[in-house]
Amino acid sequence: MRFTRDGLLTAVIVVLALFLGSQVVQLIPSPEEQFGRPFEHHATVGEAVEVRTGTLSVNGVQTSREVEIHGQVAATTALWLVVDFEWLAKDRPSPYAASEVRLLTPDGRTYGGVGPVPVACFPGQPHITLGCQALIELPADALEGAVLRFPAALNSELDDVVIVDLGIDAARAAELAQPAERIQLTGPVEQP
Amino acid sequence: MSWFKRNIGWLLALIPALLLALAASSFRYTQIYLPLDWTQPINAGSAVGTLEQTYRGYDDQRRQRTVTVEVLGVAPVESFGGHAAVVGATMWQLDLLLSADPDQHLMHCEIELVDAEGTRYGFEGGRRAADPDDPFYSSVVLTPMCVPEDAPGPSLNPITGEPVESPEVRPDSWELATAMVLPDGYEPQQVRIGWDKPSFLVLDVP
Known part of the structure; x- marks a missing residue:
């Protein structure tokens, strides 16, 4: 076997190309990582964020030990967090799945989901803003530094997600942990 | 002989190979995602049009659908x-004339204004309630039947897939009236009507 100059050069180029390629592949996130990472939009209370299916803004949160809807009262020894938010469907009718709202704490806990009190945010007609409420049962120590997670649609894995910083510091958390009054939940309110 | 001249055949073969790879990897988009949404508009370009489609019913049988729809107003x-x-919005009544053979499955359509x-x-x-004192009012509305109530034509049981016969033979054509709410400042220009995804009719408002 004879080594020619061209042959050696080709071998060096191929090895270099393979090395560069493997370095590039390492820099690119893997498909698995991409699948587990939705498109996050960060916002604060009162800030409207446009996502794929519509525009969402959180007006504020309040707490209570008892919530009332349709004459029925739901009580908890923990806290009910009532999230007031607005939803505006983009270009086609699309309701908002209020039960998909989650509260995430800085230490990695997640609260929310379908609870004993059903909340609805429909129908969601374009150009008609929907005033809605989400309801999350949580302990008082979950409030400080918590953020809310609003997915754009039911299956949020590859979708837009709004992360709303509630701006709850220790003083505000202590205040929210001692709620005084029962909260009357309202159904969705439409404002063209 | 340069490298390009020696390998021209393989380079040419690369073009269809890349096209084939693209086509093969797009099967999920064309075969799963597109048929699951309203992605095939049939633009009539006027107030009357005919929807022709092949669809699969609850019993997994393929059927042909032919229905003509006219926007009366x-x-x-x-x-x-x-x-x-509600305040700040207007209710629009939509009148349609539908024509189809009595054996066509046409119960439950989806209608939108554009x-x-x-x-x-x-x-x-x-x-909102037209009568504010109505104690039984619910803002929830059922999607329209799209067929005459007493003569709906044949349909399939959504759970068992068993055929359900019409109590009376459906007429060749019938009128359908319904209403939708648009915010003030927006007027309907087109009507979309469809039964099974992905095909639907787009008709102009006369």
């Missing part, structure tokens, strides 16, 4: 069926 109304529009910007409006939304 779209006009603002104060109320419809006990519903009125404004000049292409925004779609559905049945639900923007509704």
